Amino acid sequence: MTRRTAWLPAIAFYAIGGLLALLFVAPVGWLVLASFKSGTEFAQTPPTYLPQTWSLENYRRLVEAGLFRNVLNSVVAAAGTVVAATVLCVLAGYGFARFRFRFRGVLFLVVLSTLMIPFQSIVPSLYVILDTLHLTNSLAGLILVYTVFALPFGIFTMRAAFAAVPAAIEEAAIMDGAGTLTTLRRVLLPVVSPGVATVALYAFFTAWNEFLAALIFTTRQEQYTLPVVLANLQTGAGGLLNWGVLETGAVFAAVPCVLIFLILQRYYVAGLTGGAVKG
Amino acid sequence: MSGPRARRQRAGLLFVAPAVLLVLGMFVLPVIVTAVMSFYDWSLLGQRTFVGLANYDRLLGDTSWWHSLGFTTLYTAIVTAALLVVGFALATAVRHRRRGVGLLRTAFVLPVVIGFATASYLTLWLMDDRIGVVPDLLRRLGVVDGSVSVFSHFPSALTVVVVLVVWKTVGLTMLLLMSGMQAISKDFYEAAQVDGASRARTFFSITLPLLRPTVAMVLVLTVIGSYLAFDQFFILTQGGPDNSTIPVVYLIYRAGFIDFNLGYSAAMSIGLMVILLILTTVQLVVLRSREDQ
Numbered sequence: 170m171t172r173r174t175a176w177l178p179a180i181a182f183y184a185i186g187g188l189l190a191l192l193f194v195a196p197v198g199w200l201v202l203a204s205f206k207s208g209t210e211f212a213q214t215p216p217t218y219l220p221q222t223w224s225l226e227n228y229r230r231l232v233e234a235g236l237f238r239n240v241l242n243s244v245v246a247a248a249g250t251v252v253a254a255t256v257l258c259v260l261a262g263y264g265f266a267r268f269r270f271r272f273r274g275v276l277f278l279v280v281l282s283t284l285m286i287p288f289q290s291i292v293p294s295l296y297v298i299l300d301t302l303h304l305t306n307s308l309a310g311l312i313l314v315y316t317v318f319a320l321p322f323g324i325f326t327m328r329a330a331f332a333a334v335p336a337a338i339e340e341a342a343i344m345d346g347a348g349t350l351t352t353l354r355r356v357l358l359p360v361v362s363p364g365v366a367t368v369a370l371y372a373f374f375t376a377w378n379e380f381l382a383a384l385i386f387t388t389r390q391e392q393y394t395l396p397v398v399l400a401n402l403q404t405g406a407g408g409l410l411n412w413g414v415l416e417t418g419a420v421f422a423a424v425p426c427v428l429i430f431l432i433l434q435r436y437y438v439a440g441l442t443g444g445a446v447k448g
Numbered sequence: 449m450s451g452p453r454a455r456r457q458r459a460g461l462l463f464v465a466p467a468v469l470l471v472l473g474m475f476v477l478p479v480i481v482t483a484v485m486s487f488y489d490w491s492l493l494g495q496r497t498f499v500g501l502a503n504y505d506r507l508l509g510d511t512s513w514w515h516s517l518g519f520t521t522l523y524t525a526i527v528t529a530a531l532l533v534v535g536f537a538l539a540t541a542v543r544h545r546r547r548g549v550g551l552l553r554t555a556f557v558l559p560v561v562i563g564f565a566t567a568s569y570l571t572l573w574l575m576d577d578r579i580g581v582v583p584d585l586l587r588r589l590g591v592v593d594g595s596v597s598v599f600s601h602f603p604s605a606l607t608v609v610v611v612l613v614v615w616k617t618v619g620l621t622m623l624l625l626m627s628g629m630q631a632i633s634k635d636f637y638e639a640a641q642v643d644g645a646s647r648a649r650t651f652f653s654i655t656l657p658l659l660r661p662t663v664a665m666v667l668v669l670t671v672i673g674s675y676l677a678f679d680q681f682f683i684l685t686q687g688g689p690d691n692s693t694i695p696v697v698y699l700i701y702r703a704g705f706i707d708f709n710l711g712y713s714a715a716m717s718i719g720l721m722v723i724l725l726i727l728t729t730v731q732l733v734v735l736r737s738r739e740d741q
Contacts, residue, residue, distance in 0.1 A: 182541075182546075183548065186541060186542075186548075186552050187552075189538075189552075189555075189556070190551070190552050190555035190556065191555075192615075193555045193556050193558060193559055193615065193619070194555050194558055196559075196570055196574065196615075197558070197559070197562065197570070199581075200570055200573070203573075211579070212578075212579055213579065214578045214579060215584045216579050216580065216581055216584055218581065257466050257467040257470065258467065260463045260464070260466065260467065261463060261464045261466070261467035261468065263463050264459075264460040264461070264462070264463030264464035265460075265464055267460065268456070268457050268458075268459060268460020268461075268463065269457050269460065270457055270458055270460040270461045271461070272461075273460065273464075276464060276468050279468070279471065279472065279476065280467070280468065280471050283471055283475045283476070285725070285728070286475070286479060286721065287672065287676050287720075287721075287724065288475075289676045289678065289697045289700070289720075290482070290697075290700075290717040290718075290720045290721045290724075291475070291478040291479055291481075291482050291717065292700065292701070292704070292717070293482060293485060293700070293704045293710045293713045293714045293717060294478040294479075294481035294482040294485055294714060294717075295474070295478045296492075296704070296705075296710070297481065297485070297710065298474070298477070298478060298481065313470075313474065314474065316470065317470050317471060317474040317475055320467055320470060320471055321471070324467055349456065349459055374561055374563075377563065378562070378563025378564070378565065378566065379563075380563065380564065380565040380678070380679045380682075381678050381679070381697070381701070384682075384701075385701070385704075385705055396563060396565035396566060396679075399565070399569055400565070400682070400683060403569070403572070403683065412573065412576075412579060415569060415572075415573075416569065416570075416573050418569070419566050419569040419570055419573075422562075422563060422565070422566040422569075423562050423563075423566045423570070426561040426562050426563070426566075427558060427561065427562070429561075430557075430558065430561040431554070431558075434554060434557070437557075437561070438557070438623060441620065441623050441624065442623055442624065442627040
C-alpha cells in the first residue's frame with residue numbers, strides 16, 4: 170500500500186487538497202462575514218473584501234422588511250415536513266418490512282415507481298389538485314407536498330432499516346405480551362434510529378431548500394418561504410435592489426443547512442451511500 | 449384465517465396505508481391528471497375545453513420547445529461530463545484513509561446541502577458587475593477591462609451556471625464514486641501491483657470496469673438532475689440573454705404560470721416524462737450490455 174499513497178508527496182497532497190477544500194467552503198463563509206458589513210458598504214463599488222466596519226444593519230433591515238415572517242414560514246414548513254415524513258416513513262417501513270398482507274408487493278412497487286417520476290413534471294396538475302382542496306397559499310399545503318416528495322426515499326430507507334433487525338428481538342417482545350405499537354416504539358425504534366435520523370435529515374433539506382413548488386403554490390408574500398421571498402426581493406417591484414438584505418437572507422437560508430450537516434453528517438452520508446452499496 | 453396471527457399480519461396494511469394513500473393521491477393521481485389535462489385547453493383561471501391532440505400538435509411545431517430541449521441537452525452533457533471528471537478526481541484523492549482526509553471529504557460535500565436557490569443568490573453576489581468580487585478581481589488582474597456582465601452573454605452565463613452546479617453537487621458524485629471504489633476488493637489491486645501495472649493501467653483495467661454499476665447510477669442521477677434544472681436559471685439568467693438559457697422545467701413553468709396555459713404545460717410535462725424515461729432506459733441498457741460482454 171505504501172506505493173499507492175506515496176505517489177503524491179504528502180506536502181503536495183495537503184497543499185492542493187487544502188486549497189480545493191477552501192474553494193468549496195470559502196464562498197459560504199465569506200457570505201456570512203460580508204453580511205456584517207453596513208448596507209452601504211455591502212453595495213459599494215469596488216467591493217471591500219472584508220467588512221471595514223462591523224454592523225448589524227443588514228439583519229435589522231431584514232427584520233424591518235418583514236422577512237422574518239418568511240424565515241418563520243420556512244421553519245414551520247421544514248419542521249412540519251420532518252415530523253410528518255418521519256412518522257409516515259417509520260410506520261410504512263415497519264409495515265412493508267415486517268408484515269405479510271395482501272397487495273404488499275404491488276403497493277411497495279407503486280411507492281418505488283414514484284422515484285422514477287420527477288415532481289417537476291407533475292407541478293401543473295399538483296397545482297390544480299391543491300387549488301381544489303383550497304391548499305394553495307397555505308403552509309399546510311406545502312407541508313403536504315414536501316412530505317410526499319420525501320416519502321419514496323424515506324419509505325425505502327426505513328424498510329431496509331427494519332428488515333436488517335433480527336426477528337428474534339421482535340419475537341421476544343411479542344412473547345412478553347407487548348402489542349404491535351408498543352414493540353415498535355419501545356423495542357424497534359431505538360434499533361433503527363440511524364435510519365430515522367437519515368429520513369428526518371432528508372425531509373429537512375427537501376423542505377428547507379425547495380424552490381419551484383413554493384414559487385408556484387404560494388402567491389402572497391406573507392406565505393412565501395425564504396428562498397421565494399428572496400427571488401421576489403431580487404426582481405423587486407420597481408424598487409432598488411437591497412443587496413445587503415438579499416444576501417443576509419441567503420445567509421439565513423444557508424447556515425442552518427451547514428450546521429445541521431456538520432452535526433449529523435454521518436447519517437447524511439449513510440443515506441447517500443446506503444443505496445449505492447446495496448444497489 | 450382470523451386467528452391472532454392473521455390479524456397481526458393485516459395490521460401491516462394499516463401501517464403502510466397513510467403513506468401509500470398520500471403517494472397515490474399526490475403523486476400517482478397527479479400523473480394521471482397531467483395526462484388528462486394535456487388533452488384540454490385548460491386555463492389557470494378555470495376555463496377548460498377538450499381539444500384532443502391539439503397541445504401535442506402545437507408542441508411538435510413549437511421552436512421554443514425544441515430550442516429548450518436542445519439547450520437542456522447541451523447543459524446536461526456539459527454538467528454530466530464535468531461532474532464525472534471532477535468527481536473521479538476528488539474520489540481518487542480522498543478514497544484512502546489518511547490523516548485529515550475526513551476534513552477534506554466534509555469540505556467537498558458541504559455545498560451539497562445548500563439549496564440551489566441559496567447557492568444562486570450567493571453566485572449573484574460574487575458575480576455582480578458593480579459589487580461582486582469576481583469581476584473586481586478580473587479587473588485588477590487586467591484580464592478584462594470595463595464592465596463584466598457575465599449573464600448577458602450565452603457562453604459566460606452557461607459557464608457560470610456550470611461552475612456553480614459542479615461546486616454545489618460534485619461532493620455527492622464524489623461520495624457515490626468513493627463508496628463504489630471502496631467496495632472493490634483489494635485483491636485486484638494487489639494482483640495488479642504484482643504484475644507491475646501502471647497507475648493509469650490499473651485505473652482503466654480494474655477500477656473503471658468494476659465501478660460500472662456505480663457509474664451507471666451516478667450517470668442516471670446526474671442526467672435526471674440536470675434535465676430538471678430550474679432554480680439556478682430562474683434566479684441567475686432568468687432565461688436570458690435572448691431566451692437562450694431556458695431549460696425545459698422553466699418552459700413548463702412559463703407556459704403554465706406566466707401564460708396561464710396549464711393544458712399546454714401539461715403536454716410539455718408528459719413530453720419531459722417520456723424523454724427522461726427513454727434517457728434512463730437507454731443509459732441502463734447500454735451500461736448493462738457492456739457489462740455482459
